[in-house]
Each structure stands twice: as C-alpha cells, then as structure tokens.
Amino acid sequence: MGIFDKTEEEIIAFVQKVHSNWGSDINTPKFAEMQEESKNFANLFQDFSIYVESRKEFVQHPNRDAFNSLKVLLERLQQSLKNIQEKHNIQQLLDWLEHQLIYEQNFVTGIELIK
Numbered sequence: 001m002g003i004f005d006k007t008e009e010e011i012i013a014f015v016q017k018v019h020s021n022w023g024s025d026i027n028t029p030k031f032a033e034m035q036e037e038s039k040n041f042a043n044l045f046q047d048f049s050i051y052v053e054s055r056k057e058f059v060q061h062p063n064r065d066a067f068n069s070l071k072v073l074l075e076r077l078q079q080s081l082k083n084i085q086e087k088h089n090i091q092q093l094l095d096w097l098e099h100q101l102i103y104e105q106n107f108v109t110g111i112e113l114i115k
Contacts, residue, residue: 003114018110034096037088044080051077 003014051073058066 003111014114015111018107018114021110030096031100034093037093040084040088041090041093044077044084047073047077047080 003011006014051070054066054070054073058070
C-alpha cells in the first residue's frame, strides 16, 4: 500500500512529517536573492540573443542607424556583464542551488519511502 492509497488526512500528516524532517523552506530571503541573481543572468543572455539577431539583421541590411543601434546594444551588454561580475558570484548561485536540490531530493525520497 503506497502513501497515496491512504486517507487524505494520513497523506497530509505523512507529507508534513517528511517536510519537517527532510524538507527545506525554500521560501526564504536567500531564495529571493538567488532568484533575483538568476534573473539577472537570464536577462543578460536574453539581451545577448537580441544583439545576435540585430547583428544578423545589420549584416543583411547594413546602414548607419542599424550600426548605431548595434553599438548601443553592445555597450549595454558590456555594462550589464560588468555589473553582474561586480555584484554576483555564479559559483555561489550554483552552490546554493545544489544545496537546495539535495534537500528537495531528501524530501522526495522521504515521500517515496513511506509505505
């Protein structure tokens, strides 16, 4: 008999017990901070993607306005990268996420072990 074959009350009690023993509270200020950092990285890559498309367009249809726009995009990318390098540590972000995933694996394993 698996956990999900039990009554709703039993399921809730088991899940809450496993969560209190092995789960982690990912709804923390550190999570919000790391989430913001990951958004900054994602935005940088999204901006780079826009730059790449603009560059392709410029190569196909070169003109002064397109070139000036390309230069502005490149300057913004360089500044964004510099800001991220000064403010953020990608290794810290990855270490934190790895730690969280270990807790989450423990939580899932705990649920699987309940008979």
